[in-house]
Amino acid sequence: MFFAGFVVNAYISGAVIACLAAMVGFFTLLRGSAFAAHALPKVGFAGAAGAILIRADPIIGLAVFATGGALAMGWLGRRGRRDVAVALTLVVALGTGALFLVLQNGYASDAYSLLFGQTVGISSRQVFDTLVLGVAGIVSLLILYRPLLFASITPEGAQARGLPVDRVDTAFLVITGLATAVTVPVVGILLTFSLIVAPAAAAGHLTHRPLRSLATSAGIAVVTVWAALTMAFVTGLPIGFFVATISTLVYAGARLVEFLLRTRTDGGRQGVR
Amino acid sequence: MSGFGALWQDPQVTNALLVGTVVSALAGLVGVFVVMRGQAFAGHILTDVGAAGASGSLLAGVNAWYGFVSFGLLAGTGVEVFGNRARSRDAGTGIVLSFAMGLEALFLFLVTRYTNNAGATMLILFGSLFTADPSLTPVVVGVALFMVALLLFIYRPLLLCTVNPEIAQARGVRVRLIGVLFMLLMVLAVENASIVAGALLATALLIGPAAAAMRLTTRTSLALLLAAGIGVTVTGLGILLAYESYYWPPTGRGWPVGFFISALIFLIYLAVGFGRSSAGAGRSSAGAGHRPQKGA
Amino acid sequence: MSAIPVLEVEGLSVTLGGRTVLDEINIRIQPGQFIGLIGPNGAGKTTLLRVILGLIKPDRGTVRIAGGTSRGGKPRGGNRFIGYVPQKLHLDPDAPLRGRDLVALGLDGDRWGIPFPSQRRHRRIDEGLAAVDALAFADKPVGRLSGGEQQRLTIAQALLTDPKLLLLDEPLSNLDIRSVHEVVRLIAGIGRQNGIAVLLVAHDLNPLLGVMDEVLYLARGRAVQGRVEKIIQKDVLSRLYGYDVEVLRTAGRILVVGGADSGLDVLDLAGGFHCGHEGGAIS
Ligand SMILES: Nc1ncnc2c1ncn2[C@@H]1O[C@H](COP(=O)(O)OP(=O)(O)O)[C@@H](O)[C@H]1O
Numbered sequence A: 001m002f003f004a005g006f007v008v009n010a011y012i013s014g015a016v017i018a019c020l021a022a023m024v025g026f027f028t029l030l031r032g033s034a035f036a037a038h039a040l041p042k043v044g045f046a047g048a049a050g051a052i053l054i055r056a057d058p059i060i061g062l063a064v065f066a067t068g069g070a071l072a073m074g075w076l077g078r079r080g081r082r083d084v085a086v087a088l089t090l091v092v093a094l095g096t097g098a099l100f101l102v103l104q105n106g107y108a109s110d111a112y113s114l115l116f117g118q119t120v121g122i123s124s125r126q127v128f129d130t131l132v133l134g135v136a137g138i139v140s141l142l143i144l145y146r147p148l149l150f151a152s153i154t155p156e157g158a159q160a161r162g163l164p165v166d167r168v169d170t171a172f173l174v175i176t177g178l179a180t181a182v183t184v185p186v187v188g189i190l191l192t193f194s195l196i197v198a199p200a201a202a203a204g205h206l207t208h209r210p211l212r213s214l215a216t217s218a219g220i221a222v223v224t225v226w227a228a229l230t231m232a233f234v235t236g237l238p239i240g241f242f243v244a245t246i247s248t249l250v251y252a253g254a255r256l257v258e259f260l261l262r263t264r265t266d267g268g269r270q271g272v273r
Numbered sequence B: 001m002s003g004f005g006a007l008w009q010d011p012q013v014t015n016a017l018l019v020g021t022v023v024s025a026l027a028g029l030v031g032v033f034v035v036m037r038g039q040a041f042a043g044h045i046l047t048d049v050g051a052a053g054a055s056g057s058l059l060a061g062v063n064a065w066y067g068f069v070s071f072g073l074l075a076g077t078g079v080e081v082f083g084n085r086a087r088s089r090d091a092g093t094g095i096v097l098s099f100a101m102g103l104e105a106l107f108l109f110l111v112t113r114y115t116n117n118a119g120a121t122m123l124i125l126f127g128s129l130f131t132a133d134p135s136l137t138p139v140v141v142g143v144a145l146f147m148v149a150l151l152l153f154i155y156r157p158l159l160l161c162t163v164n165p166e167i168a169q170a171r172g173v174r175v176r177l178i179g180v181l182f183m184l185l186m187v188l189a190v191e192n193a194s195i196v197a198g199a200l201l202a203t204a205l206l207i208g209p210a211a212a213a214m215r216l217t218t219r220t221s222l223a224l225l226l227a228a229g230i231g232v233t234v235t236g237l238g239i240l241l242a243y244e245s246y247y248w249p250p251t252g253r254g255w256p257v258g259f260f261i262s263a264l265i266f267l268i269y270l271a272v273g274f275g276r277s278s279a280g281a282g283r284s285s286a287g288a289g290h291r292p293q294k295g296a
Numbered sequence C: 001m002s003a004i005p006v007l008e009v010e011g012l013s014v015t016l017g018g019r020t021v022l023d024e025i026n027i028r029i030q031p032g033q034f035i036g037l038i039g040p041n042g043a044g045k046t047t048l049l050r051v052i053l054g055l056i057k058p059d060r061g062t063v064r065i066a067g068g069t070s071r072g073g074k075p076r077g078g079n080r081f082i083g084y085v086p087q088k089l090h091l092d093p094d095a096p097l098r099g100r101d102l103v104a105l106g107l108d109g110d111r112w113g114i115p116f117p118s119q120r121r122h123r124r125i126d127e128g129l130a131a132v133d134a135l136a137f138a139d140k141p142v143g144r145l146s147g148g149e150q151q152r153l154t155i156a157q158a159l160l161t162d163p164k165l166l167l168l169d170e171p172l173s174n175l176d177i178r179s180v181h182e183v184v185r186l187i188a189g190i191g192r193q194n195g196i197a198v199l200l201v202a203h204d205l206n207p208l209l210g211v212m213d214e215v216l217y218l219a220r221g222r223a224v225q226g227r228v229e230k231i232i233q234k235d236v237l238s239r240l241y242g243y244d245v246e247v248l249r250t251a252g253r254i255l256v257v258g259g260a261d262s263g264l265d266v267l268d269l270a271g272g273f274h275c276g277h278e279g280g281a282i283s
């Protein structure tokens, strides 16, 4: 069974998705935009439901709503409080999604499989799409790395140096939407957020160097997804549950390691990590 | 308008209107403070945690309300206890949330598989006011009224703690206790709203009316009244429209209450914003004087 | 001095949201001068800095930086002549960012791509850190440093572009008294050694008394510039505020006190606390 095509496909897409999600997570925590990262998968869910209603590919609906939602959050956020902007975007999208679901004939199993993630039956075509979009997201984040870091940490300073801070912010939201769109089909609506936040949070306790932290989160995420995939294949339970559980354990582990390192170095000189 | 005549005779509708009014009034009142304190994310988290509890209680064969409330209280306690000590807010809450969502996913999956009840997911996530258990009405209404009373009781110290925690502390206000009481208010407001609009849309009732009201006025007391008013109006209209929509295509199914509620709230929010900016009222906001907050 | 001024502002007016925030402002700053920009809350200090940076387009007037005319609007060429220190960092204690990473953003934070480590880059960053005496905590997470330490790092960040003019927006608020004096001394020293002109925003002028060459006093959108003894006078400030104020000098400190008709309104006081008709009468 382990050599079935879709299994290999799942591991390949899983790795790309994990890298992208974790890199998005690194900036998400730095910027304090966890709420947006949490909301976008749900916004995407509404899009998937809409796509199913008009008999289009749910993944396309997901991508359109997730990126559109990201833009809406950016637009509203510049005109009011950021958290309110996220909440309202989320709420409108979900209301529409509920309507889409009701308008369909009964139980839309496609939409529900997005809720929990889909690990079996991933086709080579899907893997290819995921690879292209995922790598595009990773590369754009690497290109945006310094301006995004600057705009996230000292926005006024970045603005004074002539950086288009608003545009950089929006670009990041759109990349978050894109990451959502590729992550959700595998990990599910409910747990995409885990994959974004948990590895980055754990890495934050292991190193304080930004690039190293970025790489560490990506590594943790890949291991998490592969382990979760394996357990999902073995048990037949939704992968999202395992992603969440493993993430929580890894986070706890990272804090333990930090604690142990600190108590060890507290005796002598403070260690430089 | 074929439906409105029969409307008032339908006990399901009158029950829905009663529960909806009380619950949305509470959510609107609490929401003003949630927005002022920058706790929209925390409020939303409670809906997800509540949904985990609700799906768990469906698995166990108990009414979902108890699951919503018990998990909500648990999470609220967790956020109060660990949230204040945790040095990094977003990461800590994120981890708690992600674990709760893992449970939610597992429970929902199991409910769907073993009870063969595909509607359960829909029920928890999107709510179904019309099928709300009437025996639960006194509990929901009673709890909501008690919470409104509690909010009025702690109104002044809560406002001081929200606007200026340092001064509150200096004046001897027990900031910590007020924080805990407010968390309790938020939990019950959110979980009650979850029964009405579903876990996914409780956020609409909590944040929407408050955000719109705070665009209309900078006075807290007026904002509270407006938020409650907008919440009640929107919920009432949503229920009526949902009832009426049984006659809309595709006939006989009815559009979800949550759709109407969230759409109405968003329209009001936008209308209020444009009305204000065309009136050129400048930069003032009811959030004035609160800590600028970075996160969202 | 006959040198070209680092900053020359003439007849500058700015309207925001239908209100005149800056009204016919004239400023002239020579290389290496230390200027304290003083004024009550809402006087337009931040707005003035943003106009100088080219982030706000003035309605009228010119801003010349080192002799060249600023177009107003977008800052071009990365504003390398001007270093800007914004008011405060909002950083998570666990944010994966060391002091030197923060400073490095001043060097090339506006370039694309990830930074490639090089000897030269490392040396420049170390020099920047050394200039503000921050080497000791350069490898600690920024979010866990004290306000004064964070302030020194943002100053180092602004200095890495070798600016001719350093703009600091309220760098002293949120600092305890000891750090206030440390930071002031540090900024003045850097300005003197490198010939960098400093425009430092504060709402209390006392911590700057020993070090500043001139004061630029801003109130009701209008400004007067000159030596402290000349500007901080009853008649000058009364004309600026548009009503009678008193200037008290006690124990080496200066207090500017609102007119007799409104009781004792303290406009500027050590520690910067304000009372009385703050919103109404002053702004
Ligand atoms: N974007 C804006 N739109 C409308 N009014 C503004 C804007 N920015 C600042 N103001 C107003 O301009 C005045 C000066 O603000 P600011 O420069 O921040 O003052 P200061 O920094 O001296 O405290 C204030 O009354 C403020 O309300």
Ligand SMILES: [Mg+2]
Residues within 6 Å of the ligand: C045, C046, C047, C169
């Ligand atoms: Mg200012």
